[in-house]
Amino acid sequence: MAKNGIGFALSLVNKFASSDLVxxxxxxxxxxxxxxxxxxxxxxxxSSASQGLQQVRNMLTNPFQLHKPEKSDLFDLSLSDEQQxxxxxxxxxxxxxxxxxxxxxxDNPTTLSNENTPLQTAFNDLGIIEYAIPxxxxxxxxxxxxxxxxxxxxxxxxxxxxxxxxLMNNFCAANIIxxxxxxxxxxxxxxxxxxxxxxxxxxxxNEPAPLFNPMQMQTKAIPEDGGYRLIGKKSLVCxxxxxxxxxxxxxxxxxxxxxxxxxxxIDGLLRKPEPTMGxxxxxxxxxKLDNIFVPTHACIGNDNFNWQLCLDLGAVxxxxxxxxxxxxxxxxxxxxxxxxxxxxxxxxxxxxxAFMIADMATEVEAMRLLTYRAAARIEQxxxxxxETYLAKLYCADKSVKIATDGVQLLGGHGFTKEHPVxxxxxxxxxxxxxxxxxxx
Amino acid sequence: MKVLVAVKxxxxxxxxxxxxxxxxGVDLTNVKMAMNPFCEIxxxxxxxxxxxxxxxxxxxxxxxxxxxxxxxxxxxxxxADRGIHxxxxxxxxxxxxxxxxxxxxxxxxPSLVILGxxxxxxxxxxTGQMLAxxxxxxxxxxxxxxxxxxxxxxxxxxxxxxxxTVSLNLxxxxxxxxxxxxxxxxxxxxxxxxxxxxxxxxxxxxxxxxVTPRLTTLKVEAPAQRQAGxxVADVAELVxxxxxxxxxx
Numbered sequence: 001m002a003k004n005g006i007g008f009a010l011s012l013v014n015k016f017a018s019s020d021l022v023x024x025x026x027x028x029x030x031x032x033x034x035x036x037x038x039x040x041x042x043x044x045x046x047s048s049a050s051q052g053l054q055q056v057r058n059m060l061t062n063p064f065q066l067h068k069p070e071k072s073d074l075f076d077l078s079l080s081d082e083q084q085x086x087x088x089x090x091x092x093x094x095x096x097x098x099x100x101x102x103x104x105x106x107d108n109p110t111t112l113s114n115e116n117t118p119l120q121t122a123f124n125d126l127g128i129i130e131y132a133i134p135x136x137x138x139x140x141x142x143x144x145x146x147x148x149x150x151x152x153x154x155x156x157x158x159x160x161x162x163x164x165x166x167l168m169n170n171f172c173a174a175n176i177i178x179x180x181x182x183x184x185x186x187x188x189x190x191x192x193x194x195x196x197x198x199x200x201x202x203x204x205x206n207e208p209a210p211l212f213n214p215m216q217m218q219t220k221a222i223p224e225d226g227g228y229r230l231i232g233k234k235s236l237v238c239x240x241x242x243x244x245x246x247x248x249x250x251x252x253x254x255x256x257x258x259x260x261x262x263x264x265x266i267d268g269l270l271r272k273p274e275p276t277m278g279x280x281x282x283x284x285x286x287x288k289l290d291n292i293f294v295p296t297h298a299c300i301g302n303d304n305f306n307w308q309l310c311l312d313l314g315a316v317x318x319x320x321x322x323x324x325x326x327x328x329x330x331x332x333x334x335x336x337x338x339x340x341x342x343x344x345x346x347x348x349x350x351x352x353x354a355f356m357i358a359d360m361a362t363e364v365e366a367m368r369l370l371t372y373r374a375a376a377r378i379e380q381x382x383x384x385x386x387e388t389y390l391a392k393l394y395c396a397d398k399s400v401k402i403a404t405d406g407v408q409l410l411g412g413h414g415f416t417k418e419h420p421v422x423x424x425x426x427x428x429x430x431x432x433x434x435x436x437x438x439x440x
Numbered sequence: 441m442k443v444l445v446a447v448k449x450x451x452x453x454x455x456x457x458x459x460x461x462x463x464x465g466v467d468l469t470n471v472k473m474a475m476n477p478f479c480e481i482x483x484x485x486x487x488x489x490x491x492x493x494x495x496x497x498x499x500x501x502x503x504x505x506x507x508x509x510x511x512x513x514x515x516x517x518x519x520a521d522r523g524i525h526x527x528x529x530x531x532x533x534x535x536x537x538x539x540x541x542x543x544x545x546x547x548x549x550p551s552l553v554i555l556g557x558x559x560x561x562x563x564x565x566x567t568g569q570m571l572a573x574x575x576x577x578x579x580x581x582x583x584x585x586x587x588x589x590x591x592x593x594x595x596x597x598x599x600x601x602x603x604x605t606v607s608l609n610l611x612x613x614x615x616x617x618x619x620x621x622x623x624x625x626x627x628x629x630x631x632x633x634x635x636x637x638x639x640x641x642x643x644x645x646x647x648x649x650x651v652t653p654r655l656t657t658l659k660v661e662a663p664a665q666r667q668a669g670x671x672v673a674d675v676a677e678l679v680x681x682x683x684x685x686x687x688x689x
Contacts, residue, residue: 081510082631085517088474089626127627140629 063183064134066144068381077372083151089126090155094324097122098159098167099420105163105281106423112166112281113242121196123167128152129194132174137190144179146313146375146440150320153438154368157324161427162281164321165238165437172317172439173201176247176259179439180301180310185261189245201245203259204234204287205314205435214249214257214311214435219289221250221258227295230260230268233288238437240271240285247300248289249307257307259300268292278426282437310439312378312388317438319371322395322431326364329406329424333357336419337409356405363398370394375440396432403428441588441610443486443495444550446541447479447515449508450561459662466561466660475511478556480518481616484623485586486554487519494588495552497521501544503537505529509639516634517626523639524548528651530644534562536651538570543647545575550611552593557582557615568615578608582617 079087101119105111112120131148133139152171156164174193177185192199207218219232230250237246246262246269262269270288334357337348347353370391377384403425407414414421451457451466452474458467475483489495500515502508503526512523526540545553553575558565572579580586580595584603587594588610597604598617626634644651672678682689 081513082635084510085513085626085631085634086628088514089517089628089631093625122625125627126625127629131628131632140632 063181063186064136064178066134066141066178068379069143069145077369079151083148086148087151087155090152091158093122093126094156094159094164098156098163099328102160102163102281102420102423103417105160107280109162109275109280109283110241112163112239112283116197119163120167124196124198128168129171129174129198132171132178133190133194134178134186137186138194139174139190141178144379146316146378147372149175149440150316150371150375153317153320153440154324154327157321158328159324160281161321161325161424161430162279164324165279165282169200169202169239169243169437170198172203172437173245173247175313175439176203176300176310179313180259180305182297182300182302184297185300189261199245200239200243201247202238202240202243203247203249203314203437203439204237204240205249205311206234206236206433208233208235208286212435215307217249217251217257219248219250221252221260221299223252224293227293228260228299230262230289230292230294233286235274235286236276236284236434236436237271237274237287238279238282238284240287241273241283246287248287250289258305259310260294261298261300262292262294266292266294277429278423279430279434280426308385309378311435312374312384313440314435314438315388315392316371316375316378317440318431318434319367319374319391319395321438322399322428323364323367323371325424325427326360326367326399326402329402329421329428330357330360330364332419332421333360333406333409353409356409360402360405363402367391367395367398378440399428399431441489441495441552442497442499442548442550443489444545444548444553445479445482445486445498445500445515445520446537446553446555446567447483447500447502447511448476448556448559448561449473449502449504449511450476450559453477453560459660463659463661465657473507473510475514476556476559476561478558478560478616478618479511479515480556480623481618481620482554482556483515483518483520484621485583485614485616486552487624488621489552489586489588490519499524499548499550501526501541503528503532503540512639513634514626516637516639517631518624519630520637522637525639525641526644526647527641528644530651531653532651533653533655534564534566535570535654536644536649537567538574539649540644540647540651541567541571542574543649545571552588552610553577553613554586555613555615557617568613572613575611575613577611577613579613579615580606580608581615583614584617584619586614586620 097119130139131141134141153164153168156167170193174190177189193201205214206212209218219234221228221230230248232250234248244264246264248260248262249257250260251257268290269292270290271285274284274286276284337353337357338346340347374384374387374391377387406421407425410419410421413419450473452472455471460467483500486495486498490498498520499522500512500520501524502512506527509525512525516523524544555568557568568581569579580597582598583595584598585596591610593608593610593612595606595608595614597606672681
């Protein structure tokens with residue numbers, strides 16, 4: 001059975017699968033696309049050797065690659081019509097649906113554990129995940145668009161960073177598998193990430209080590225017959241207590257890094273809650289990988305895998321998160337300072353206040369330009385590591401400053417939970433430490 | 441059944457409006473524009489009719505400058521099938537809008553025309569009614585519920601002190617009130633599909649309509665600033681002020 005494409009995919013899934021997971025793979029809604037339909041049929045009839053399987057096997061020999069978009073000759077920093085429409089829709093969603101849930105989710109981080117919350121359902125209706133999945137697997141993506149993905153991160157984070165992270169888990173997992181996955185991994189997982197009751201996936205990169213450096217991870221993948229042994233710890237894993245699939249980063253003995261797909265029920269995987277100062281809605285967890293055996297085909301990607309680019313794609317998304325929440329902070333303090341009166345006039349008439357706001361506005365715009373440029377270079381397939389790290393450094397630095405200033409501008413009120421700025425303050429600190437979850 | 445929906449490009453409802461210094465109108469420079477909220481409700485209602493299998497095609501029409509195509513695209517992303525843009529940079533008053541829409545109705549022959557009850561920029565609340573008169577169609581204004589049954593449409597209207605339900609013969613005009621529905625968010629797949637939907641452009645001249653304004657705006661003023669409150673020393677002073685200054689008792 002493990003010889004043909006679909007059987008291979010099935011065995012991959014079944015091997016780590018709790019029955020729950022297989023259920024999810026089976027109950028997918030029928031889709032129009034032939035590959036998806038045949039794949040699903042493949043799951044249902046398992047080993048029966050029908051013509052359909054032969055067809056699928058031919059189709060899935062090579063992983064599907066989204067190509068890069070056409071390069072424009074213009075120097076143009078404006079959004080395309082499509083990007084603008086997406087922004088209009090998502091910003092409204094962020095304000096009306098996400099921000100209204102933010103305080104509640106902050107106080108009770110397990111709110112989003114239930115996958116059928118009204119918020120999750122409303123988010124699924126937006127169909128963002130389809131932007132990450134190629135047409136062949138039931139999505140709508142025609143090109144890989146890191147810039148579009150960063151804009152999505154920014155707009156959702158405008159509502160609330162913690163909720164945005166939780167909602168984007170599957171989107172980012174789909175991005176990873178669409179970009180790096182083998183044909184079997186794409187066929188098994190991409191359709192399962194779509195729909196009303198999708199698999200819940202998350203990416204684990206961070207480690208509880210001092211001065212964590214993703215280029216020198218302590219989590220090891222030791223090759224052995226037919227697979228790898230994974231040993232190590234992962235920290236701050238977004239929705240780690242509820243995820244069904246983990247994408248775990250580990251380093252090979254030769255120093256290279258790889259991502260591995262693990263089912264949550266696999267032997268040797270231990271997890272416990274790891275509450276944090278901010279992004280509480282992400283309900284973070286600590287993972288312990290206690291000598292876990294994974295088969296060779298759990299390793300994402302082949303020789304095409306590029307760990308540096310993988311990190312860059314995560315970093316630009318974190319920059320997007322920083323921009324969204326920083327913009328929210330700016331948009332909140334401006335009317336506040338224009339309305340709040342001290343000594344008989346609005347406090348914005350004081351230079352010390354006005355200068356702080358002008359700095360915030362300048363910094364958010366600079367964060368945005370650095371980030372968009374890095375993302376655009378990734379999108380065009382150009383060298384992007386330098387640009388990404390300049391963006392990440394600047395975003396981390398200015399996020400903390402904007403967080404502090406935002407709270408300061410509200411004076412004593414900023415310290416209370418009456419206003420959202422204290423929450424945004426705690427969220428923005430996450431920009432300085434996080435590598436998890438996100439992937440453009 | 442074909443449904444025609446008219447949408448208007450207006451200042452975004454979140455924007456704090458500023459009057460031009462010379463009092464000739466509202467300052468539109470660098471101001472965020474969006475679809476009129478009542479028009480969004482109209483689009484949503486048409487899309488729901490289509491989802492119920494009542495409507496077969498939704499045509500969305502907008503009158504205005506080139507940029508009004510953004511609002512047509514938004515409507516297409518919400519689920520409309522094709523767009524018609526009547527391009528003009530002239531000031532379009534209610535009567536001119538109604539005449540242009542009448543020309544589009546003649547051409548498209550829709551069974552139902554849905555409009556917002558008014559646009560939030562001028563608050564005229566006239567276009568739907570004028571269109572009904574020009575086209576000779578029955579009208580159901582301020583709709584809070586719309587249901588199509590055969591060749592009739594039942595419209596529940598919000599009126600002073602209650603609800604009034606009217607039954608109209610199709611083709612008919614319906615204008616939407618706030619509580620008719622809650623518009624959806626454009627989903628990403630629909631936004632991507634909207635790009636490929638047809639958008640036809642025409643002009644008032646092509647439609648043979650004279651759009652010359654019949655009204656002249658003399659002056660536009662911002663509402664008077666609210667005065668700060670005062671403290672009164674005792675009840676006697678309060679009663680005195682209510683009686684002699686506010687003249688409410």
